[in-house]
Amino acid sequence: MIGIGPFSIQAVVVAVAVFLAWVATRSVARMLPNMPRKPAGGLLLDAVFWGFLAARIGYIAQWWQEYSAAPMSMIKISDGGFAWWLGIPAAFAFVWWRTRGGAIILRRPAAAGIIVGVVAWVMANSALSLMLRSAPPMPDLQLATVDQRPVSLSSYSGRPVVVNLWASWCPPCRREMPAFEQAQAEFPDVAFVMINQGETAAQAQSFLEAEGLQLNDVLLDPSSQAMQTLQSRGLPTTLFFDAQGRQVDSHMGEITMPSLKDKISRRFSLSLDAGAKQ
Structure with missing residues (x-):
């Protein structure tokens, strides 16, 4: 099994993707005139938080029958239960909502950061899938x-x-x-x-x-x-x-x-x- 220390490779991939998204957001903000970098990076992290929350809620709703039978399992995010198809749009929606009016200048760097993070996450998972397919078969123990x-x-x-x-x-x-x-x-x-x-x-x-x-x-x-x-x-x-x-x-x-x-x-x-x- 692939991992780093006590962390699974999936958790490491997500952490790296979030970091790259934050770096990309600040980089784009630096290239734009009169663009504050810290607010742009903060907006990106807020969007990540709400995206994760929406993804978790969506996953719980998808498997509600199982979670309702054991309510405490809803908070066990280590099981990897996230509906990313809902979390990613939620992150974009949050950025759009927060950048209405005078804050619209922050929309481009935050959106660019999310795109970079998603692309990095998808590419890393594709690489992991290829590695998994090349893993040794079930051993004859x-x-x-x-x-x-x-x-x-x-x-x-x-x-x-x-x-x-x-x-x-x-x-x-x-x-x-x-x-x-x-x-x-x-x-x-x-x-x-x-x-x-x-x-x-x-x-x-x-x-x-x-x-x-x-x-x-x-x-x-x-x-x-x-x-x-x-x-x-x-x-x-x-x-x-x-x-x-x-x-x-x-x-x-x-x-x-x-x-x-x-x-x-x-x-x-x-x-x-x-x-x-x-």
């Missing part, structure tokens, strides 16, 4: 079930696979488990493989029984080889593989039900869309 039967991860190939790396001592792992239990019922054509890292069968089984979780494919990895092979930088980690075993997405940290269903419906077969929206 030798694991075991909770009743100690040997099983290979490659045995799940031939259908979409969601691999989750977890441990019972990990609070975010514990919180997201019900989402995977619900998802496996809603997406029967997807294999949800929950690979426990570094614990014994008794520890994993005790946790599942205490929480009343009914997960179909819980595997044991006492040596945490999956974290090393899949280059996971922490727990929990969720990876998405298509039916050909190609990694098509990843998520580091706790994943919410709306984000999980969104990734499944976007990254896997279109036939899953109806099930993801139930």
Whole structure:
């Protein structure tokens, strides 16, 4: 998985795009006569804030049924839930609204900055998609079930696979488990493989029984080889593989039900869309 320190690559890309947008805004303002640079940069950052807010609200509305079932998940922006198709127009609309009348001089540099930021964001995501498609296929890890039967991860190939790396001592792992239990019922054509890292069968089984979780494919990895092979930088980690075993997405940290269903419906077969929206 690609990232910088504790931050996912997606968060880094957004931060860089915002920075480039701010630099572009101030650069355009510098080239225009009698143009104050600081107000232009401030307007750009205000537009970014309202754009992010609109994008988050739009995403929540899109997955309202899932968010209403767990209202606290609305504030967990680390799940990457943003409707950019709404946030970007909202940022432009805010700039237009704030630059009415005498402030119209600020409109051009702020709009130029937003355009630069959007272009940078789109290009970076396109590059990441190319890198992801060239990533190694789903590894043939030798694991075991909770009743100690040997099983290979490659045995799940031939259908979409969601691999989750977890441990019972990990609070975010514990919180997201019900989402995977619900998802496996809603997406029967997807294999949800929950690979426990570094614990014994008794520890994993005790946790599942205490929480009343009914997960179909819980595997044991006492040596945490999956974290090393899949280059996971922490727990929990969720990876998405298509039916050909190609990694098509990843998520580091706790994943919410709306984000999980969104990734499944976007990254896997279109036939899953109806099930993801139930």
